[in-house]
Each structure stands twice: as C-alpha cells, then as structure tokens.
Amino acid sequence: MFCASRASGRAAIPASPSAAAFPMNERRSMRRFSPWVTGALSLVQTSTSRRTTQVRLLAETIALVYCSYNTVEIDMRIAILAGLLLVTASAPASAATRTFPVGPFDKVRSDVPFDVVVRTGGPIGVHAIGKDDVLARLHVFVRNGELVIDADKGRWYQNITIRKEDKVTINVSVPRLSGVALNGPGDMRVNAVRAPAVAIALAGPGNLSIDQVEAGRADVSLSGPGDIVLAGKSGSARVTGRGPGDVRGAQWTVNDVSVDLIGPGNIAVTALRTANVKLMGPGDVNIGGRPRCQVSKTGPGSVRCGG
Structure with a gap:
C-alpha cells in the first residue's frame, strides 16, 4: 500500500493526482477530502524545476500526516496547509x-x-x-x-x-x-x-x-x-x-x-x-x-x- 511502502522508504507522492494510484482502502478514505489531495498533487505535478525542493517539502509533509491520520478529514487539511506553509516560508523573495x-x-x-x-x-x-x-x-x-x-x-x-x-x-x-x-x-x-x-x-x-x-x-x-x-x-x-x-x-x-x-x-x-x-x-x-x-x-x- 502507499502508506506502507512510504514507511519503508520506497514510495513518494504519485506522479498523477488520479485516485487509481492509491490502494482501495486508501481511496475510500481519500474521497472525503479528494479536492484537497487533488489540489496538492496537482501542485506537485505542475511545479517548475526551480521549486523542486519546496514542492518536495510539501509532498513529504502531506504524506507524513496523511499516512498517520488518514481517518479524519481535518487532519488531511492540516497536512496540506502545513506543506503550503513550508513552501511559502522557503520560497525565495522576488526582487x-x-x-x-x-x-x-x-x-x-x-x-x-x-x-x-x-x-x-x-x-x-x-x-x-x-x-x-x-x-x-x-x-x-x-x-x-x-x-x-x-x-x-x-x-x-x-x-x-x-x-x-x-x-x-x-x-x-x-x-x-x-x-x-x-x-x-x-x-x-x-x-x-x-x-x-x-x-x-x-x-x-x-x-x-x-x-x-x-x-x-x-x-x-x-x-x-x-x-x-x-x-x-x-x-x-x-x-x-x-x-x-x-x-x-x-x-x-x-x-x-x-x-x-x-x-x-x-x-x-x-x-x-x-x-x-x-x-x-x-x-x-x-x-x-x-x-x-x-x-x-x-x-x-x-x-x-x-x-
């Protein structure tokens, strides 16, 4: 499963925001907050190379909290918001x-x-x-x-x-x-x-x-x-x-x-x-x-x- 394989260090956020990329039991849990997941994964998929490090921080944070607390919708939202905050904090200021x-x-x-x-x-x-x-x-x-x-x-x-x-x-x-x-x-x-x-x-x-x-x-x-x-x-x-x-x-x-x-x-x-x-x-x-x-x-x- 996605979370199990993540725990062993073999997986990362899927390249596509498609729900099919997740196992069935995780798909059912994801339906409750699929707009949040889809938005986050789209950001990962479409970000430019200059923001690779920031996006990786976002993906890691979402995955960590999701895999630990994927039964409550608010927890997933917290994960996504935390990731976005990391991206914002680490992004270079534009001159x-x-x-x-x-x-x-x-x-x-x-x-x-x-x-x-x-x-x-x-x-x-x-x-x-x-x-x-x-x-x-x-x-x-x-x-x-x-x-x-x-x-x-x-x-x-x-x-x-x-x-x-x-x-x-x-x-x-x-x-x-x-x-x-x-x-x-x-x-x-x-x-x-x-x-x-x-x-x-x-x-x-x-x-x-x-x-x-x-x-x-x-x-x-x-x-x-x-x-x-x-x-x-x-x-x-x-x-x-x-x-x-x-x-x-x-x-x-x-x-x-x-x-x-x-x-x-x-x-x-x-x-x-x-x-x-x-x-x-x-x-x-x-x-x-x-x-x-x-x-x-x-x-x-x-x-x-x-x-």
Missing part, C-alpha cells in the same frame, strides 16, 4: 525594481534602514531594488534642493524586524553633490562630494563612507553610534563628534582643521598647516601630518597631533 522620478538636487538625506549608493558625475536618477511590499513603503522626493529618502508613517521600520530578505538598495545618480545626511540605520556610500562648501552629517547607527571629499570648506558632524569614513583633499574642515561613533579620516587630507569632540568616539584626520583640537571625555583624537597644533583637553581621552 523588484522601482524608479522614482525626481527633480534637480545636490544634497542627499536618508532616513531608512536600507543601503544607499550614490554616484556623482552622471544624470539625475533614483531607483530601488528589493521586495515589492517594502518598495511600496518608500517615499523619495526633493525638498529645497535635497533628495529625501523616507518611508510610510515617518519611521515605520522602528517597530518591526528588518529581515535579510527585506533588504533594499537605493541607487542614486546625480551630476554633483554638496551635502550628505544619514539619519537611519542603513549604510550610505558616496563616490565623491565636490563643491566649494560641503556638509556631511551622520545621526544614526548606520555607516557613511565617502571615497573623495573635495571642498574649499567641509563641515562634518557625527552624533550617533555609526562611523564616517572619509578620503580625499580639502581646504579647511570643521569636525564635530557627539556620540560613540568614529570619524575615520586618516586618508582625508586638509590644510586646516578644527576638531571638537565630546564623548567616547574617536576622530582621525590629516592636516597640513594647522589643527585646533578640543576634547572632553574618554574619546581619542589623532591628527596626522605635521600641522601647528593647539590642544584643549578635559577628561581621560588622548590627543595625538602631528608627527
């Missing part, structure tokens, strides 16, 4: 792409828990890749020259767990960029920020990385646990730290720098001419190069300036 039409901007701000990749030097464009239901919650718009990436109900993601399969990547293209702000827990990477005056701000647990910062003057502000990684060359810079995160700018060379750090974070930058450092708390400041240094320090933190 979708959404394009956001926007007007001109030269600054970018992200308030969402997703990765943002910004490339300068090209035409304006914004598109996101991820699950349809997650993309539907995104709002991308320009306000006062700033591209804002936000979501439904302000910060809907704060009350839910973002799973790996919910990952979204937002790709931004813009001719030039003068300002970057990261407020959400996602990461942002920018290939270049070039302008006479540049503003860079991080106020969340995400990480912000800029490959090239080229500015006459740069204002860098860190107030969260995330890290800012900077490289390139600039004229003058003001770097402020108010959180446990780090500003990693050893590869960022400026002529003159002013550093103001309060808290346990760390700041590193390379200066060529002058460095004015104010430190309060347990954090560390490391100024590379050989600038003229002026240091004011309160607390257990350390300052290394020049040499």
Whole structure:
C-alpha cells in the first residue's frame, strides 16, 4: 500500500493526482477530502524545476500526516496547509525594481534602514531594488534642493524586524553633490562630494563612507553610534563628534582643521598647516601630518597631533 511502502522508504507522492494510484482502502478514505489531495498533487505535478525542493517539502509533509491520520478529514487539511506553509516560508523573495522620478538636487538625506549608493558625475536618477511590499513603503522626493529618502508613517521600520530578505538598495545618480545626511540605520556610500562648501552629517547607527571629499570648506558632524569614513583633499574642515561613533579620516587630507569632540568616539584626520583640537571625555583624537597644533583637553581621552 502507499502508506506502507512510504514507511519503508520506497514510495513518494504519485506522479498523477488520479485516485487509481492509491490502494482501495486508501481511496475510500481519500474521497472525503479528494479536492484537497487533488489540489496538492496537482501542485506537485505542475511545479517548475526551480521549486523542486519546496514542492518536495510539501509532498513529504502531506504524506507524513496523511499516512498517520488518514481517518479524519481535518487532519488531511492540516497536512496540506502545513506543506503550503513550508513552501511559502522557503520560497525565495522576488526582487523588484522601482524608479522614482525626481527633480534637480545636490544634497542627499536618508532616513531608512536600507543601503544607499550614490554616484556623482552622471544624470539625475533614483531607483530601488528589493521586495515589492517594502518598495511600496518608500517615499523619495526633493525638498529645497535635497533628495529625501523616507518611508510610510515617518519611521515605520522602528517597530518591526528588518529581515535579510527585506533588504533594499537605493541607487542614486546625480551630476554633483554638496551635502550628505544619514539619519537611519542603513549604510550610505558616496563616490565623491565636490563643491566649494560641503556638509556631511551622520545621526544614526548606520555607516557613511565617502571615497573623495573635495571642498574649499567641509563641515562634518557625527552624533550617533555609526562611523564616517572619509578620503580625499580639502581646504579647511570643521569636525564635530557627539556620540560613540568614529570619524575615520586618516586618508582625508586638509590644510586646516578644527576638531571638537565630546564623548567616547574617536576622530582621525590629516592636516597640513594647522589643527585646533578640543576634547572632553574618554574619546581619542589623532591628527596626522605635521600641522601647528593647539590642544584643549578635559577628561581621560588622548590627543595625538602631528608627527
């Protein structure tokens, strides 16, 4: 019999949903829930090769519960539903792409828990890749020259767990960029920020990385646990730290720098001419190069300036 042979490991779900594939005593029991069985077996028979593993899970679950409890209709329904749940849970999430039409901007701000990749030097464009239901919650718009990436109900993601399969990547293209702000827990990477005056701000647990910062003057502000990684060359810079995160700018060379750090974070930058450092708390400041240094320090933190 089907169940007996299954128990010995020699049989699987029949290739056809025909009742003739089952022994007579099992056929009588099957009549009570034949629509359920037929539907499940049809799924097994017609599924594509890409879902072979998921379908096998469905078939195994149905067979196991059916062979153990085939006298009560509700048990067969439970078996089928359990199998369908297994298929749903194990099916890969389908990726979708959404394009956001926007007007001109030269600054970018992200308030969402997703990765943002910004490339300068090209035409304006914004598109996101991820699950349809997650993309539907995104709002991308320009306000006062700033591209804002936000979501439904302000910060809907704060009350839910973002799973790996919910990952979204937002790709931004813009001719030039003068300002970057990261407020959400996602990461942002920018290939270049070039302008006479540049503003860079991080106020969340995400990480912000800029490959090239080229500015006459740069204002860098860190107030969260995330890290800012900077490289390139600039004229003058003001770097402020108010959180446990780090500003990693050893590869960022400026002529003159002013550093103001309060808290346990760390700041590193390379200066060529002058460095004015104010430190309060347990954090560390490391100024590379050989600038003229002026240091004011309160607390257990350390300052290394020049040499």
